[in-house]
Amino acid sequence: MHTLPQQLANGLFLGSMYGLIAIGYTMVYGIVQLINFAHGEIFMTGAFGALTVWNCLPDGMNIWAALPLMLIGGAIVSVLIAVGAERFAYRPLRGAPRLAPLITAIGLSLALQQAIFVWYPGADNAKDFPQLGTHPYHLGSIAIQRNDIFLVAAAVVCMVGLAAFVRTSRTGRAMQATAQDPDTAQLMGIDTNRIIVIAFAIGGLFAAVAGVAFGLKYGQITYNMGFQAGLKAFTAAVLGGIGNIYGAMLGGLVLGIAEACATAYIANIPGMHQLGGQGWANVWAFVLLIVVLLVRPQGLLGERVADRA
Amino acid sequence: MTDIPLTEPLQPTPLGTTHPDAARSDSFVTLPPGVARIATLVGVAGTIVSTFMSWTYTSAFPGDLTVNGYPGGLQVLTLIGAILTGLVALGAFGVKGLTWLVPNRSPNAVLLLAAGTFATTWYAVIAIAQELGGLANLNPGGFVAAVASLVLLVGTLGLPIDRQPLDPSGAEYYELGRLSENGPARGTYRWLRQARLNHGELPVPDPARAPAWVQYLTIVVVAAAGVKVLTYGLATGYTELFIGYLILVVFTLWAFIAAGLTRQFSKITADHRPFAALMGVVAAVAYPFVQNNEHWANLGVNILIFGTVALGLNIVVGLTGLLDLGYVAFLGVGAYAAALVSGSQYSIWSGVEFPFWAAALTGMAASLVFGVLIGAPTLRLRGDYLAIVTLGFGEIFRIAVNNLDGVSGPKVTNGPNGISQIPDLSVFGYNLGDPHQFGSITLGRFANYYLLMLVITVIVVLVFTRASDSRIGRSWIAIREDETAATAMGINGFRVKLIAFALGASLAGLAGTVSAHVTYSVVPNPYQFSGAAPPNSAFLLAAVVLGGMGTVSGPVLGAALLYIVPEKLGFLQRYELFAFGVTLILIMRFRPEGIIPNRRRKLEFHQDEALLPAQQALGDGTAALGKAGA
Amino acid sequence: MTTTTSTTTEPARTPDGTPLLEASGVIMRFGGLTAVRDVSLTVNSGEIVGLIGPNGAGKTTFFNCLTGLYIPTEGSVTYKGTVLPPKPHLVTKAGVARTFQNIRLFANMTVLENVLVGRHTRTREGLISALIRGPGYHRAEARSRERAMELLEFTGLAAKADHLARNLPYGEQRKLEIARALASEPGLLLLDEPTAGMNPQETRATEELVFAIRDQGIAVLVIEHDMRFIFNLCDRVAVLVQGEKLVEGTSEVVQNDERVVAAYLGEPFEPEAAPATAGSGPAAEPAPEAAEESAEESAEEAAAEPAGEPAEEGAAEPAAETVAEPEEGRDPEPAAESHPEPTPADPDPEAGPGTQEQENDR
Structure with a gap:
């Protein structure tokens, strides 16, 4: 199991999930320069939304048939929360000092997390999530879980869809314009409020997909899973160049692969045998972030933003 | 001069205008x-x-x-x-x-x-x-x-x-206009606006x-x-x-x-700042004597530790405008450093027992080193990166101290068990662990630590006020207000920010050294981003924001509130963090300047008279310049 | 500045003609867009030099290159013979201070504190001395305050020293920006549209202020849209169009240069479409505002046409300013932003009204 191709594949799966969440961060940041700290919780509520749908469906229903419904349920929850957060928490703060929306985001993140903890039945403990099946497929020496196939497929579909949307649709172009310069975009007749809402909605949608994928992958979801995942995803967004949607996905993949490889191989480095393993994976992820920020502050695909006078 | 909120809600009304x-x-x-x-x-x-x-x-x-x-x-x-x-x-x-x-x-x-x-x-x-x-x-x-x-x-x-008179800038009219899209809300809003006292x-x-x-x-x-x-x-x-x-x-x-x-x-x-400060200290010293009860003294120590750390964070967040989301890790670094040199038998250097001053310096130095390590790569970048890197650092710290147990990593911190049996401090031969008699009043262990911590709080307050009202403090605030303009005025932004960041870190480290001794043991659990009890990074940030950014009394008050209210309202336990999150959102929405916003109360009295002393003081120089300018 | 208290200033008025600031061959590219092409400019000591040009001509970008905010793609900038380091704070330390087109004060600091921040490079007290507060610290602080109050006196803001900068009226905010820049004891002051949004009285006051600054031996380089202001004030004027320096010379030379007129009014030159006079005064004046308007329009057209990469350039040229000044659109710049005065009039701005104006004004 510890072969390099296997680790790369593991990293790819993990990274796809980070990338999906990171898209939400990067789109919102690209347009309103806001770190939506609550995005990790939006991801988490998406997973709980999907679980709720599953619990409402009749017992013994085929998971493959239920999956689309779960995705829709999760997406509705996540998108509603994301859009609601924008409308009622962030929008009134536009033009406020830079720290104000950040602190609001932290508050929102805590409130969402605790709301699930307190009011979702049984959420004090980890909740079991339905599984796609336990028998892995084998591709040469690589074992691939079914849920990982779902994850990669979802990531590819989402990315292609998003790229097409941003490139070709009117709204997508308006989005790019707003990201470039909100004021001018507004003068050009673009309803920037609508664009911002759409950015939040897309972020929520992708987070919900990632939430379902997380549940399938790990078999359990918890009320506080959003914090770590959000932190990683934001790291991925910064790694890839914040504001760039392709960068977010690339950053996610790089981060996922780096984490998988660090878990497996760091311990083999002489003198560091105690610093490998799952426990240290997050540490290496952040070390990677700091190194990237030192070497290439704008991220892998980011463009250097000229200092504004 | 030290109370500088980020926003000021209304133009001050000058003294002497007619009663409206x-x-x-x-x-x-x-x-x-x-x-x-x-x-x-x-x-x-x-x-x-x-x-x-x-x-x-x-x-x-x-x-x-x-x-x-x-x-x-x-x-x-x-x-x-x-x-x-x-x-x-x-x-x-x-x-x-x-x-x-x-x-x-x-x-x-x-x-x-x-x-x-x-x-x-x-x-x-x-x-x-x-x-x-x-x-x-x-x-x-x-x-x-x-x-x-x-x-x-x-x-x-x-x-x-x-x-409340309507905002002269017209912002309220603008808001009313914006609300017109949805009718009933507007009526309510107008009523609320006009009802404002x-x-x-x-x-x-x-x-x-x-x-x-x-x-x-x-x-x-x-x-x-x-x-x-x-x-x-x-x-x-x-x-x-x-x-x-x-x-x-x-x-x-x-x-x-x-x-x-x-x-x-x-x-x-x-007008009487030194006397007021003295009375504040006297009142704080009186507390363990008036409330002569170990439970409340313990609460007092914890509030002071929490408040002092919040004050240190206020230098970073309130004065310099850098968002540090992993600040509690610096408290942790200080606490662990002090625990390691405390002579505890669970420390890897169990033979080493530093005197308090040396332990305090060790804690500060360790935090300082970490502050510089984190700050140096990130403070050159845009501010948002600092938020994420500090958040990451907070996580790394928690993970690292959990794993440095000799099994999943090198043995330094004993993992989740932490370093326990930290001996009591002894300052000038005065063992803080023993009760001491003052007249008819006995000061117990926590009261002793309370008084020690009070000294440290006073030091931190002094550092805060002196630094903020000086060349370096002004450059911090300038960076917070407009970094580009600040660098164009000759301020080396990176250097100045790094100083603020490192200073904040070392003050937290100092508080950490005391907290290690107060609690007998140091464990990883309190040093995380958010948790049910202070101190954690989210609560620290909230103490600063709730109390009033950039002020001295604000974060201390915020810390006290955040400590006492959950302690007293035990029934809230399950909802506490939820209420906390919602409170943060509401404060940002309705009172972003915090409880103590008023840096400029004093000025309101002076708007008209301000020039008098200035003119007297500057008679000569003014004349010279006037000539040169003519 | 010539004051009794200041220590590091140079003597009043170094002899004219010594080059103070020399920019040679400055080129600034943003990706495929060249915002400043091969501009050379010299400011001599004791001189007031104007920099004019249509919107998007690259004036502010050029300023940013001079002050280290941007690192020029090519070319060099020297001050008193030494190359300026590409860091804004080091440029200020070397003796070049600036103001901003869109006022950038420290809004929540008092007026006095704003000026004290300007003193940063001329004082040395660090954190340690601030904490210890020895006699040296008190002395330095007192001197800084004294100096700052002098500057406030000089700019007429002393009465408001304790006000928050955000509460000042617009015109005084501009003055405060100048006072703050002067606090760094510069040898050269760069003013970016110091009269934008001011009424005529305020503009005249600013004019006096700039003269007074020059009289203290500080050279001034000023960007302005108000032609009257520029031609009154400046010993020399350079015209920047599409990132290139078109002309440089005395006010008269510049006003009479056909290329400048063409650049401002558009090519081909059509008398009917030419800009207006404000018909109020006895002399027919080509109102600078009006010139500005058409300049803006024609600049947009012109930018699209002649340059190398037609489509991209046209779109990108205004964007150059946008990159530099994201908040430009919010500035109350009546001249640049609105087009309210359609009065048709004087077809021939070459009639040299500038000189008349100067006579009228002075």
């Missing part, structure tokens, strides 16, 4: 003026009388409200509220000898106090009825109290009220005209009253009393603001 009677508009309830006043006074009298009656049959409700002729428990709060309301009402009506209670002569203070009395009384009555199962459990005294306080409230609602923007007499001894006495009395009110609150034995206390304190403070008293008081403290 024009803004005093209709009361909420239409009553003939005489009737309103009489109702107010009758309500006060009735409420006072009611507190001497028995409110309930049984002593099952805590505080024993069954006694006739003597108030107890919540009745005392009602009594205090009613007396204050009566005095302030008489002052507002112009009764000689009491007008100083309402320097701006605004009836708003009366309304707020009446509302506080009403809320406390009705809370008590409802709590009795609910806990004992029905209104039948109320004695006539309870009904009298309820009715009398209602009469009081209605009476004050009939008084004319000073409204004027909070202390009305002109008040300059207290500097009062004799000096009056001003000094005021400071002493306020400091003493502060200790008394605080210790009373801490000593409240049951939740109902604490809630009643909280209601009354909030409304009373609000009323004092509305009356202009706080404005006068901040002017006095600004």
Whole structure:
């Protein structure tokens, strides 16, 4: 199991999930320069939304048939929360000092997390999530879980869809314009409020997909899973160049692969045998972030933003 | 000069403008003026009388409200509220000898106090009825109290009220216009806007005209009253009393603001800053002697540690505008460093036992090193990156100390078990672990640590005030306000930010060294981003934001609130963090400047006179420049 | 500045003609867009030099290159013979201070504190001395305050020293920006549209202020849209169009240069479409505002046409300014942003009204 191709594949799966969440961060940041700290919780509520749908469906229903419904349920929850957060928490703060929306985001993140903890039945403990099946497929020496196939497929579909949307649709172009310069975009007749809402909605949608994928992958979801995942995803967004949607996905993949490889191989480095393993994976992820920020502050695909006078 | 909020809600009204009677508009309830006043006074009298009656049959409700002729428990709060309301009402009506209670002569203070009395009384009555199962459990005294306080409230609602003048910048009109899209909301919003009470923007007499001894006495009395009110609150034995206390304190403070008293008081403290600071310290030192109880001393130490760390964070966040989301890790670094050199047998260097000063320096130095390691790569970048890197650092710290247990990593921190059995400190041969006798008062272990921590708090306050009112502090604030402009003024942004970041980190490390000894053991658990109890990074940030960014007293007050309220409201436990998150959102939405926003209260008195001393001081230089400029 | 207290200033008025600031061959590219092409400019000591040009001509970008905010793609900038380091704070330290087109004060600091921040490079007290507060610290702080108050006196803001900068009226905010820049004891002051949004009285006051600054031996380089202001004030004027320096010379030379007129009014030159006079005064004046308007329009057209990469350039040229000044659109710049005065009039701005104006004004 510890072969390099296997680790790369593991990293790819993990990274796809980070990338999906990171898209939400990067789109919102690209347009309103806001770190939506609550995005990790939006991801988490998406997973709980999907679980709720599953619990409402009749017992013994085929998971493959239920999956689309779960995705829709999760997406509705996540998108509603994301859009609601924008409308009622962030929008009134536009033009406020830079720290104000950040602190609001932290508050929102805590409130969402605790709301699930307190009011979702049984959420004090980890909740079991339905599984796609336990028998892995084998591709040469690589074992691939079914849920990982779902994850990669979802990531590819989402990315292609998003790229097409941003490139070709009117709204997508308006989005790019707003990201470039909100004021001018507004003068050009673009309803920037609508664009911002759409950015939040897309972020929520992708987070919900990632939430379902997380549940399938790990078999359990918890009320506080959003914090770590959000932190990683934001790291991925910064790694890839914040504001760039392709960068977010690339950053996610790089981060996922780096984490998988660090878990497996760091311990083999002489003198560091105690610093490998799952426990240290997050540490290496952040070390990677700091190194990237030192070497290439704008991220892998980011463009250097000229200092504004 | 140290109290610098990020935002200032309103342009200050200069002292000396005419009393804006024009803004005093209709009361909420239409009553003939005489009737309103009489109702107010009758309500006060009735409420006072009611507190001497028995409110309930049984002593099952805590505080024993069954006694006739003597108030107890919540009745005392009602009594205090009613007396204050009566005095302030008489002052507002112009009764000689009491007008100083309402320097701006605004009836708003009366309304707020009446509302506080009403809320406390009705809370008590409802709590009795609910806990004992029905209104039948109320004695006539309870009904009298309820009715009398209602009469009081209605009476004050009939008084004319000073409204908040509309924002001169027109921002409110803009908001009204924006709301027009959805009709009913607009009506409500307009009503709320117009109903807003004027909070202390009305002109008040300059207290500097009062004799000096009056001003000094005021400071002493306020400091003493502060200790008394605080210790009373801490000593409240049951939740109902604490809630009643909280209601009354909030409304009373609000009323004092509305009356202009706080404005006068901040002017006095600004004029006599050293004396005020001294009295503040004296009051803080008095606390363990007045509240001579180890439990409350322990609470005091924790509040001081928490507040001191919040103050350090305030340098980073409030002054320099850098968002540090992993700040508690620096506290942790300090605590672990101190634990390692404390001589604890669980430390890997169990033989090493540093004296306190050396341990404190070690803790500071360790935090400083980490601060520089984190700051140096990230402070060159845009501010948002710092937020994520510090958040990441906080996580790394927690993971690392959990894993450095000799099994999943090198053995340094004993993992989740932490380093325990940290010996007590000994300062100048005075062992803080042992009780010490001062006259008739015995100071226990926590009281000793409280006093030690107080010294450190004073040091941090000094560092904060001195640094903020200096060349380096000004450059921090300039960076916060506009980094590009600051660098164009010759400020090396990176260097200055790194100094702030490192200073903040080392102050947290200093507090950490004490906290390691106070708690006997250091474990990874408290040092995380968010958790149910302070200190954690989210609570620290909230203490700063809630109290008032850039101020000295703000973060300390915020820390105290965030410590005491959860401690006292135990029943909230499950909802505590949820309430905390929602509170953060609401504060940012409605009062982003925090509880103590007023950096410039002092200036409001000076808007017109400011040039006088300046002109005198600068006579010569001015002439020279005038010539050169001509 | 010539004051009794200041220590590090140079003597009043170094002899004219010594080059103070020399920019040679400055090129600034943003990706495919060249915002400043090969501009050379010299400012001599004791001189007031104007920099004019249509919107998007690259004036502010050029300023940013001079002050280290941007690192020029090519070319060099020297001050008193030494190459300026590409860091804004080091440029200020070397003796070049600036103001901003869109006022950038420290809004929540008092007026006095704003100026004290300007003193940063001329004082040395660090954190340690601030904490210890020895006699040296008190002395330095007192001197800084004294100096700052002098500057406030000089700019007429002393009475408002304790006000928050955000509460100042617009015109005084501009003055405060100048006072703050002067606090760094510069040898050269760069002013970016110091009169934008001011009424005529305020503009005249600013004019006096700039003269007074020059009289203290500080050279001034000023960007302005108000032609009257520029031609009154400047010893020399350079015209920047599409990132290139078109002309440089005395006010008269510049006003009479056909290329400048063409650049401002558009090519081909059509008398009917030419800009307006404000018909109020006795002399027919080509109102600078009007010139500005058409300049803006024609600049947009012109930018699209002649340059190398037609489409991209046209779109990108205004964007150059946008990159530099994201908040430009919010500035109250009546001249640049609105087009309210359609009065048709004087077809021939070459009639040299500038000189008349100068006579009228002085």
